[in-house]
Amino acid sequence: MAKYGCKNMVFSSSATVYGQPEKIPCVEDFNLVAMNPYGRTKLFLEEIARDIQKAEPEWRIILLRYFNPVGAHQSGKLGEDPKGIPNNLMPYIQQVAVGRLLELNVYGHDYPTKDGSAVRDYIHVMDLADGHIAALKKLFISEDIGCTAYNLGTGCGTSVLEMVSAFEKASGKKIPIKLCPRRPGDATAVYASTEKAEKELGWKAKYGIEDMCRDQWNWASNNPWGYQGKP
Numbered sequence: 001m002a003k004y005g006c007k008n009m010v011f012s013s014s015a016t017v018y019g020q021p022e023k024i025p026c027v028e029d030f031n032l033v034a035m036n037p038y039g040r041t042k043l044f045l046e047e048i049a050r051d052i053q054k055a056e057p058e059w060r061i062i063l064l065r066y067f068n069p070v071g072a073h074q075s076g077k078l079g080e081d082p083k084g085i086p087n088n089l090m091p092y093i094q095q096v097a098v099g100r101l102l103e104l105n106v107y108g109h110d111y112p113t114k115d116g117s118a119v120r121d122y123i124h125v126m127d128l129a130d131g132h133i134a135a136l137k138k139l140f141i142s143e144d145i146g147c148t149a150y151n152l153g154t155g156c157g158t159s160v161l162e163m164v165s166a167f168e169k170a171s172g173k174k175i176p177i178k179l180c181p182r183r184p185g186d187a188t189a190v191y192a193s194t195e196k197a198e199k200e201l202g203w204k205a206k207y208g209i210e211d212m213c214r215d216q217w218n219w220a221s222n223n224p225w226g227y228q229g230k231p
Helices: 037-055 089-097 125-141 160-171 195-200 209-222
Strands: 008-014 060-066 068-070 104-107 122-124 147-152 177-180
Touching: 008 037, 008 125, 037 060, 037 147, 060 125, 068 089, 068 125, 089 104, 089 160, 089 209, 104 160, 122 125, 122 209, 125 147, 125 195, 147 195, 160 209
Parallel strands: 008 060, 060 147, 068 122, 104 177
Antiparallel strands: none
16 A cells, blocks of 8 residues: 555454443443454554554554444345354344244353343444445545544444344244353443544444344345355
8 A cells, every 4th residue: 555655544443342341332542452363353453553654644544443233235135145154143143034044042141231141232234334435535534634443333232132132023033042151252241432433424323223124134035045046
């Protein structure tokens, strides 16, 4: 990038850089203590970005800390199609709903939360896309960016079991679940403070979990085997 004079960057970071925060919602200036390997990779790359900007101040870098992107394009033609067994909640629920998997493993049902399952901040992928556009606009109209981070989330926490219930309502399908032990590296509850993004990017999430589940089911029901025909 430096060789060709391209020193504007939007980096896809993650809420996992916060680890298990001492308090919630997560604010961008919190101490960063990633708890798992994925979060550590994001944290290391953020540090590299901060270092290069300090060394060469003409760099202008925006770090977007995604919370939990879910959902699909409203057309039902563009959605998430992970290879193998999904690592994330929503594509796993989706595959159970269409009959590709028998049941959903819920990791952790004894957390100190309202229903014992972990709490996360889920954000519609279309809101996430709008967040990228807002970040790009800021890169081209603001001078004093430096290297700065923004949370992209809704600011609302939703438990795993609440999301399962919302998906059942959207799809009309019963999602069988299996309660499993907690996974190492999983935080109890993580959700975003969105004030900085609202104030400085002029961006705010528009969609709730009902919209996310509706659009995810629209994609799944139209494409039960993803982008491939049934094997």
